[in-house]
Amino acid sequence: MIKKSMEMPKQRVEERIRNFNEVALGYSEDQAVMEASRCLQCPKPLCVAGCPVEVDIPSFVRDIKERRFDEAIGKVREKNSLPAITGRVCPQEEQCQKTCVMGKTGEPISIGRLERFVADHELQRGVKVPPKPRPNGRGVAVVGSGPAGLTAAADLAKLGYEVTVFEALHEAGGVLMYGIPEFRLPKRIVQSEVDYVKNLGVTVKTDSLIGKLYTVEELFEKGFEAVFIGTGAGLPSFLGVPRENLCGVYSANEFLIRVNLMRAYRFPEYDTPVWVGRKVAVIGAGNVAMDSARCALRLGAEEVWIVYRRSRQEAPARLEEMENAEEEGVKFKFLTNPIGFLGDKYGWVCGMECISMRLGEPDESGRRRPIPIEGSEFTMDVDTVVVAVGQSPNPMISRTTKGLQTTRWGSVVVEEGTGKTSIEGVYAGGDIVSGAATVISAMGSGKNAARAIHEYLSNKKVR
């Protein structure tokens, strides 16, 4: 029995910090087959229970082992419409791989890498257009084309519904497009997964901000019989400290939208600029912070610091992402909290006032609460700051939809397991319900909502 999992080749550090190409290069066929061969094919697989979209993991892994790659991707796609994406960005170590029996004595099967392998294998050879089901003539509107919306749309289309996805930005994909950088999730991958969903018969309308162009009520008037809201957590949080509006201080959303969606790293070929100085501080230690820090490095910063008020143990980023960032030269300043910014005479940020922290008792999140150490104030010289301390649910729909019940944090209140909201025929899922979470949990809730919408419409008379 091989206890160690097969390493996945990566771009060399010296090279990759100078480009935006994908860092992880993916398994070769032989590597994938070898890794798949380690799977014990448990009669009662624990991995499947760890997957929010219930992919039949042992079956597709066995197909890989036996080199039936087309069958393998078919099995994955039965449950997961975006495998090339989840194979790259899922926190498998917290999900399927966490419960893998192999993990007890050695390393778990690299399920994510195998999923990515079969998905890429399929993309390379050209994705087979799935057979279109007979349309049932009933329309469902999906608001937002991120992972929750795309999953709900795909599952509903497979059931024969006429699905229209409304996307506010100019490209479909939501956070997959504007948030996660090219070097972690190439945009052509997102585009081909979106194309797959379109090939199922789904219509995607970009440039359509629901709440403004049409209200949810108007979508029903237009003839849609159900609406799924998957508008995500797009509202950036700021620190609320003095002089946060100096030039050179970005929200992570702004920074990443410029770089990813608008391709600012290719300015002036692309028209959108982004400005990165010599010394960058990224506030926060989640995946978004790691993404921002690694973008800043690639844009030519000499020094990039992750500044986080708690310690390494509490950092919410995936371990793999922190390791990648560290490998590339991102530095970490833990137990440090910004308390204000300093500006030069032109209104640009030139320094960040900080205070050292220590950890106290655990708070409601279970993590130890950071407490400022009196008299420990100090100043960091920085000329660019990216504030990556979280996003909250997008308020556009709740502000413009009468009767939609929300929490005081602005998330939409839904019934567990179905995504049913306080309005009949309106369902919601993804970050708009949970607050900022993972791609795969959003997909899971999109899947549940699709199931619930189907049940609802099956019991409702055809108009």
Add this chain to the structure above:
Amino acid sequence: MYEIASKKELAPDIKLLEVYAEQIAKKVKPGHFVIVRVDEKGERIPINPASCDVNEGTISIAFHEVGKTTMKLGSLNRGDRIANLVGPLGNAAELGKYGRVLCVGGGVMAAPLHFQATSLRDAGNELITVIGARTKEQVILKEEMRRISSELFIVTDDGSEGYSNLDFLEGLLRKGRIDRVVAIGPLVLMREVAELTRPYRIKTMVNLNPIMVDGTGMCGACRVTVGGEMRFACTDGPEFDGHLVDFEELMVRRRMYVSREKIAVLFYKGLGGCT
């Protein structure tokens, strides 16, 4: 893709495009803005519509060709297409019946001011209007504005037409003849108007035009301090009480990319060096 229905030159370097966008035309109100992205490599810029025509299914946008994006936009003609047009965004302006409203528009922003002023007149207000521009040649929509106003004043920076500064407003304000003020234009102009009206405590609404990216509340690039609080012009505005806006901060933020914008223009004009 959004097809251009017609094109008009309002003044040198100031153009007006009428674009087919049926659903936006139904929904857009004065005060709203739209986001325009000219082509696949383009940036997203906010523009306040100058009018809409529900029957034709069009909206029109006026712009001054000062940067790469507006130059590209200005090079398009009838029948050409714009890659993306999103809207209506932001909140509609307050359009109540106030009595006598002083409307001040500067540069190309006289166009959206005309859209708003027309609605204010229709709501039963009497309008006193001021159009400002750098030179006589750049004064736009003079006749259109005259038609809806009881008095019209022109102000040019070089004094080539009308007054050369806004000092004359002092007299109007002192006489107590003004019930409300609306100012849309360059930040310096809106700040000056707000400062002039402050002592008289006349409500002065300004329509802010900070740098934006998505325009839907996601990026925070357009954050501005209003009444000491951080607000997003895209979702909380773009119309705000001018007496509460921190114009100094906004002016600095507005200039954040000036050097990059110059580079973009150089490359666009083919002077970008060894490419």
